[in-house]
Amino acid sequence: MRLMARRPEAIAERTIQDLVDGLCGVPAASFTRDAVLDEIGRTVLDPGSLRPYLFFRRSHYTRNLIHRNDLFEVIAIGWEPGQASAIHNHRGQECWMGVPIGRLEVRNYRLIEKDGAARTCRLQPSERYVIDPRHPAAVDPAEPIHAVLNLPEYAARAVSVHVYSRPFDSCEIYQLEQGRYYDVPLGYTSRFGVLCPGERAEADRAASAGRP
Ligand SMILES: [Fe+2]
Secondary structure, rough: EEEEEOHHOOOEEEEEHHHHHHHHHHOOHOOOOHHHHHHHHHHHEOOHHHHHHOOOOOOOOEEEEEEEEOOOEEEEEEEEOOEEOOOOOOOOOEEEEEEEEEEEEEEEEEEEEEEEEEEEEEEEEEEEEEEEOOOOOOOOOOOEEEEEEHHHHHOOOOEEEOOOOOOOOOEEEEEEEEEEEEEEOOOOOEEEEEEEEOOOOOOOOOOOOOOO
16 A cells, blocks of 8 residues: 555545545546545545444454445554554455554555465565555555555554545465465445454444544
């Protein structure tokens, strides 16, 4: 992923619904990388508007569906301090990411070798940077493999909002030490503000939904 360049004078605080409406207003034929970068790049999300979608688990980060159609999906991920994603890619799909609450470190990896038959790979760590409310990021098609971490020293919950186009239901996970990779299905903790069957969340789910 790469940090996005933004024109500071064009940035406005908007609710998550404003962002979804803005994305829904982009015609399918024009739903390009640049069009979405324009929507995300001029948005600082109002953290309070995310409150209905925020769930947290002490055991793992949560994936919370906000909007999904044929063209894109919008999800919020809730991260307790110390939680991190696996090293993963997005199967060639576009992904944009903002962090309206807290901050997250992104670690990129360069793919040195990949053997599709043996399911082995060799990765090399590359850049690291921080995403916070005023610094969103987008997947770099040239270097799409990354991990996302809410570092323990941040000592605060974080919430990231992701736009995926098109929606996808699995991704490739990479094991750096073992040099292997495999497919994993992706599920949701909640959909449209309602916990999915079999899921649960901490009681104070919205505790950090206010302004930081
Ligand atoms: Fe990602």
